[in-house]
Amino acid sequence: MARAGEDARVKRRLLPLSALVAALSLGCGSLGQPDAPTVRTTPRPPPAAPDFPTDYVRWTQAPEPVQDERAGEQRRHYASPDARPDRGGWPTGTVLVKVHAPLDAPDVVTRVDVRRKTGEGDLGGWTYESFDPATRARIAADAEGCHLCHAAAPEDGTFTVFR
Numbered sequence: 796m797a798r799a800g801e802d803a804r805v806k807r808r809l810l811p812l813s814a815l816v817a818a819l820s821l822g823c824g825s826l827g828q829p830d831a832p833t834v835r836t837t838p839r840p841p842p843a844a845p846d847f848p849t850d851y852v853r854w855t856q857a858p859e860p861v862q863d864e865r866a867g868e869q870r871r872h873y874a875s876p877d878a879r880p881d882r883g884g885w886p887t888g889t890v891l892v893k894v895h896a897p898l899d900a901p902d903v904v905t906r907v908d909v910r911r912k913t914g915e916g917d918l919g920g921w922t923y924e925s926f927d928p929a930t931r932a933r934i935a936a937d938a939e940g941c942h943l944c945h946a947a948a949p950e951d952g953t954f955t956v957f958r
Contacts, residue, residue, distance in 0.1 A: 846924070847931045848875070848909060851892040857955045862898065869901050870894065872955040884951025887914040891953065894928075904928040908936070910945075910952075918942040919952050 848854075857872040875890040885891075889912040895905045907926040914920045918938060925936035945952040 844926060844931055844933045846909070846911075847907075847926050847933075848890055848892055849931070851875075851890075851894075851907075854892070855957055857957050860901070861955070864898070867898055868905070869896050869898055871896070872957070874957050878957075880950060880953070880957070885912045885953065887912050887920075906934070908941075910941075912951075919946060921945070921952055 854873040861870040873892040878889040891910045893908040923938040923941040948954045
C-alpha cells in the first residue's frame, strides 16, 4: 500500500512539469531551441461596410484635387464608371466619392464621403454617407447639412467637373 501513496506524490510533482512540456510543444515557447524564422504577413484591411466602394480609386477621377486652405485639406473626387452626367444631371445609380486628406500629407486619407443618386428621398435624390478609411466602417454624417451645401452646386448637386 505504501507504493500507491508514493505513486500519488510523484504524480502531483510531475503534473506541473507535464503542463509545461505540453505548453512548449504547442508552440508557447522555444526553450533552448534556435530561433525559428520570422514570417511577416501583410495585415489585411478589415472587412468594408457592405456599401463602401472599395474600388473607387480605379474610377474616373476629377482632373484636379480641390485645395481647401481654410479646412487645411485636399479633396479628390471620383465618379463610378457608369456615371455620365447629361443635361438632366447624373443618372440614377451614380456613385460619387470625395476623399479628404491633409494639405501637408495628401496621401493620408482621413475620411471618405460617398454620394449615391437614388432619385428618391428628401435630399434631391441623393444619399450621403461617410466612412473611416482605416476601418471602412460607416461614421456619422450630417446628410442634411451635406445636402444644403450641395443643393447650391451648378450640376445636380455637384461642384466638381469630371470632364
